[in-house]
Structures are given as C-alpha cells and as structure tokens.
Amino acid sequence: PVIRAESSTTEYFPDAKFYKIEAILRPWRVPQVSSALLKMGIRGVTVSDVRGFGSQGGSTERQAGSEFSEDKFLAKVKMEIVVSKGQVEAVINKIIKEARTGEIGDGKIFLVPISDVIRIRTGERGDKGERMSGGRADMFSTS
Numbered sequence: 001p002v003i004r005a006e007s008s009t010t011e012y013f014p015d016a017k018f019y020k021i022e023a024i025l026r027p028w029r030v031p032q033v034s035s036a037l038l039k040m041g042i043r044g045v046t047v048s049d050v051r052g053f054g055s056q057g058g059s060t061e062r063q064a065g066s067e068f069s070e071d072k073f074l075a076k077v078k079m080e081i082v083v084s085k086g087q088v089e090a091v092i093n094k095i096i097k098e099a100r101t102g103e104i105g106d107g108k109i110f111l112v113p114i115s116d117v118i119r120i121r122t123g124e125r126g127d128k129g130e131r132m133s134g135g136r137a138d139m140f141s142t143s
C-alpha cells in the first residue's frame with residue numbers, strides 16, 4: 001500500500017508543533033472513544049474523572065440535591081491527548097464520531113498549544129519526546 005507522511009494544512013492560533021486535545025466526554029462513551037484512538041495509532045492518553053455543568057445542567061442525570069444546595073455537577077471524563085500538529089484534525093474527528101449522540105451533554109473539545117514534550121526516562125524533547133514507537137507517526141511513515 002502507498003503510505004505517506006500525514007500532514008495537516010489547518011492553522012491554529014497560536015501556532016505550535018504540538019497540541020493538547022482536551023475532550024470532556026460522557027463517561028459511558030469513553031471505552032468506545034479510547035479503543036478507536038488506539039486503532040488509529042494513538043498511544044498516549046490521560047483520563048480523569050471530573051464533574052461539570054454545561055447547557056445540560058443537572059436536568060437529566062441529576063442526583064438528589066444535598067441538604068443545602070442542589071448539586072448540578074454531572075460526572076464526566078476528561079481525556080487529554082498530546083499529538084503533533086498534523087494529527088490534530090484526525091483525532092478530533094474520531095472523538096466526535098465516537099462520542100456524539102446528538103443529545104445535549106455530548107461534551108466539548110478544547111485545543112491547547114503545547115510548548116514542549118519531555119520524556120522523563122530519556123530526557124528527549126520536542127519531536128523525539130512526543131513520538132511513540134509503533135504510534136501513529138510510525139503508521140504513516142515512509143521508511
């Protein structure tokens with residue numbers, strides 16, 4: 001098969017070599033999202049259990065209010081993925097495809113420029129720090 005280096009022409013502000021894709025997701029959609037990311041060669045992902053409110057408010061999944069105030073925060077999962085610039089659109093599109101139900105409360109994606117990536121084990125920085133062996137860049141490389 002013809003394999004070519006992945007590149008994206010999309011420009012983001014401010015410009016950076018790496019971006020963090022921060023996605024707030026419905027917890028029950030997370031396994032579906034993460035397995036799709038793994039299939040596309042994403043090897044580094046961090047998730048946290050968080051709570052928040054958006055326009056969904058606490059309307060449909062609301063728990064009983066505490067003694068003093070109504071708790072409007074819903075359980076969500078924050079997924080953080082640092083990738084090279086050329087991988088951003090593919091990852092965002094995959095997350096949308098796997099996380100979207102079309103109902104209020106599907107979540108949001110924030111894109112954050114990253115100054116550097118340092119691998120603690122080796123001290124590598126920049127491209128070498130961010131690259132993961134067997135990862136997406138390897139899948140698309142010509143050599």
Ligand code: ATP
Pocket residue numbers: 043044045046047080081082083119120121122132
């Ligand atoms: P090493 O080769 O030394 O293992 P590594 O790049 O594989 O380095 P880990 O030390 O395995 O990185 O990563 C530790 C944690 O850092 C992971 O469990 C994950 O939470 C987070 N992480 C690593 N890379 C990324 C990334 N690109 N995006 C988001 N989180 C990441």
Ligand code: GLN
Pocket residue numbers: 041042043044045081082083084087130131132133134135136137138
């Ligand atoms: N950009 C890295 C690579 O292609 C993968 C980053 C990640 O898995 N989060 O090797």
